[in-house]
Amino acid sequence: MMRATLVQATKFLLFELLLICNLAQGQEILVREPHMHHLRATGPREWSEFPEEAASSSFDLTFEAQENQTPYTLQLRQQDVKQRWMVLLNDLLLGELHIDENDMVVYFEIPARALLAGKNQLRIEQGNPLLIDDILVGEVAVLGAELSSVIGSCTLAVEVVDEITTELLPSRVTVLNEAGAMQTVQVVNQPGIASRPGTVYTATGVAQMSMPAGRYEIYAGRGFEYSLASAEIQLAREQNAKLRLGIRREVPTPGLVACDTHVHTRTHSGHGDATVQERMVTLAAEGIELPIATDHNVNIDHRPFAAELGVSQYFTPVIGNEVTTTRGHFNVFPIAEGAPPPNHRLENWQAIFDEIYGTPGVRICIMNHGRDIHSGFRPLGHVHHNSAVGENVHGWQPEMNAMEVLNSSATQTNVLQLCHDWMTFLNRGRHITPIGCSDSHDVARHFVGQGRTYIRCDDGDVGAIDIAAAMDSLVAGRVLVSYGLLTELVVDGQFRSGDLATVHGQAVQVQVRVLAPHWVHATTVSLFVNGQLWQQHPIPVADSGEQGEGIKWEGEWSLQMPAHDVHLVAVATGPGIEQPYWRTAKPYQPMSPEWNSQVMGCSGAIWLDVDGDGRKTSAYEYALKAVEASRGELSSLLVRLASYDRAVAAQAACIYQTNGNSWLDHDAQSLLKSAPIEVQAGVRDFLDAWRSNQMAESE
Incomplete structure (x- = not known):
């Protein structure tokens, strides 16, 4: 309690100091309210950091004044603003709070004669009171000077x-x-x-x-x-x-091109706040070298705008489109100049994917923010998707060749949720490239390039990148996903993300390196084998960065040779950035009021060709062979699965049940109890996800 009182007292003193500065500038302070106020118009609290009950649904301040003959200024402080909040003086709309979760001091012009002689009322209220939004607002001052003079x-x-x-x-x-x-x-x-x-x-x-x-x-x-x-x-x-x-450049990225695959402007998407000219500035300033223009349902070429702003030397624009359907949003590129936009009014995946890949030039189709709901549809939600096996419950075929695993404007409550979904797709036999992006519509709130994808290709001249070569690498999975960290994975000193590693002997050597600038820290590095956590290593913050500039951790593990082909993925995480110069955002559609801010870096997948057939054989393919060889005999299937891992067992469980069998039968449960632990775990993974599907469908 004493510490909270001290913090409040400190804030009050700082506010008073700011007002003293205004007095020193000859600006009369007509009204001042030094405290911050918690507002929420409706519903339960959005975040656990706020009290369960808000102090009020609106901010109301009544004060005495004289009529102002010239424009005056309203100054206030706002925090955690996600929805529209109106600022009214005597029912006159002065403007809206900035939709921005950052802590900021903002100003509004008070027009001449807007202040009345006598009683006045300042009110801040939510534009749509049905939307949940916890905010803090206060430290209000009415200054007797024009806005230009104040600022x-x-x-x-x-x-x-x-x-x-x-x-x-x-x-x-x-x-x-x-x-x-x-x-x-x-x-x-x-x-x-x-x-x-x-x-x-x-x-x-x-x-x-x-x-x-x-x-x-x-x-x-x-x-x-x-x-x-x-x-x-x-x-x-x-x-x-x-x-x-x-x-100075601190993170070494030779042979890697920084790509943001999800970039919007207000000019062409109609929402957000960044004009296309402002977007060119922010791309250059955030160091994005291969930006994809993905405004909604339009094909946009950023080259003329980059030339207009004089920044063409800093990046190579690519024409793209966010095909915004009622059955998901898909970023598609590169699109040939002059090609018509894909039809976004189609309503089934097969027709949508046929339309996308039929668009001249298109080689990449990304499933965007698959865990978010738009137009009442959540592509990877329990209603449509079995998350244990990467299977659409309606039989729809997900023919995208890439998916967002990190969208910095739409992060998940669990920052690794989409990463797990991606690895499960790999187990299902979908050769999909992981993508990091910003989905930025704004200049500063959710800024461009915070989430990004590093593509392995020639970066000698970032103003003239070979787009075809970059697309070759992107399709092949030769990428690294970055959200504050960059995680490099190498097998036996030569195979990198996207590669099929030729392996021999009893073990493979796995090298991992975690990179970041000095102002970001890594605390954990993990290795996943077929989507299952195999190794996790803590990185003490005190040690983070001790292995050289830009290097947070570097190490090597010896992995015993698996019995069959597998994919390896390395992931690093660390504490999120709270400071406003690079703040990591709260989840866009949170699943919980609890949230742990994190940065992350994810490698692309390296496949180990254990069976030596020169192919990336998935868990699904092994499972299918086991199910077919068992000829419907569950005891035989369980014996065959004993030589495979948990991911194969989960895929086999799905195939077995899809063939008309049930794992819930008494005999099946009895047989399962005698199966190896990994097989039991894989079947249980499938059944847990299947039950979630059943519950979601019945709701």
């Missing part, structure tokens, strides 16, 4: 340069006030700039901004591969200050 009392020119070459770099600049909130700044008539409260992206490495006088922490970075620079600065009224920050 523009001093200026700061920031240059971001390469620490080694001193060349200016496209970059992201984050501005935090003394309380640690993102500070709204003003940028005017500057080419190559994209700005939101507390964030300024610059395509040139130069950003000129104005802000209230005060003490600030300024951060500069350039996405995942670069270091983060910071500096404190005290700005006085009418001061014109300059700041140069140096950053």
Whole structure:
């Protein structure tokens, strides 16, 4: 209780200091409310960090004032805003809170004569009170000055340069006030700039901004591969200050191209807040080298816009389309210039996939955010999908050749959920490439390139990447998925993600390396064999990064040769980023109010060709052979499965039941009890998922 009281007192003092700065600038403070207020319009709490009951459904402040003859300014602080919240003064709409979960100080213009002589009411209420949204709002002040005067009392020119070459770099600049909130700044008539409260992206490495006088922490970075620079600065009224920050590449990625396969703009998708011009700036500043334009149901070519903004040297645009159907969303590319968009009104998978692959140029079809619900449909939900065996319960064939395992705008409550779904698809015999992406519609809230896919191909000239070669690698699975970490997997010193490893002897050597910049930490690295956890190694935060710049952990394991072909996947995780310069977002459609923020890095799969037939033989293929050889005799099937792993047993359980048999029969249960533990576990995996399917269908 004493600590909570101290925190509140500290916040109050910081707010008072900010107001004192306003007084020093000659700005009369007409109203001030120093406290933060918890609001929720309806429903249970969204997150466990909030109280079960909100203080109120709206913020209401009644105050006395005189009529303002000139425009005044409303200043407030907001946190965790996910839905639309209206800001009203005497029933006049001043604007809306920024839809952004970050902690930020924002401003609204109060028009002349909007304040009444006498009693006035400020009200903040949710636009759609049926949607659950826990927010904090407060630290309100009404300032007797125009908005431009409040924000523009001093200026700061920031240059971001390469620490080694001193060349200016496209970059992201984050501005935090003394309380640690993102500070709204003003940028005017500057080419190559994209700005939101507390964030300024610059395509040139130069950003000129104005802000209230005060003490600030300024951060500069350039996405995942670069270091983060910071500096404190005290700005006085009418001061014109300059700041140069140096950053350097810390994460070694030679022969890897940074790709974001899911990129939107408000210009062409009609929602979000990033114009296509702003998107070009953010792509360059976040270090994305192969961006795919995936606006909804339109084919967009970003090359003219990149040329317009002067950033063509930093990335190679690819024409794509998010085919947004009622049966799932699918990113498809590359699309030939001038080709018509695929028909998005089709309603069954076979027709949808035929239409997609019939589009000129298309080689990649990605299932997007498969655990999220859109148009009442969740592709990988229990109603449609058996998660133990990667099987659609209606018999629909998932013919995508890639799937998102990490979408940084739509993360899952369990950050590895889609990664497990992908490995199960591999067990089912679907040769699908894992994808990391941003799904960014915004400049700064869910920013571009936070989730990304590294493709193994020539990166010598990122402004002229060989798109066909990159697509070859993407189809083959020669990729690494990154969300704050990069996890490299090598078998016997030569085979990498996407490869079929020729193996001999009693064991294989597995090398894993976890990479990240200094401002990200890894705490766990794991190896999965056919989707089952085989090895997990903790990485103490104190040791993270001790093996060289950009290297968080490096190690080698000896894996006893399996009895049959398997796929290997390495995954690293670590604590999420809370700081606003690269904050990891809360889940888009949470399954629980509890949430543990994490970063992750996932390798592509390496297949071990144990049987030597030169093929990536899946668990499903082995299971099918075992079921066929047993000729319907369960005792025979269980004997045959004894030489296989848990994944094969799960696939066999599905095939056996699909053939008209039941695992719930007394005789079947009796026989199963005498089967090896791995076989029992695999059958139980299938049955648990099957029961979930049955329950979901009956709801």
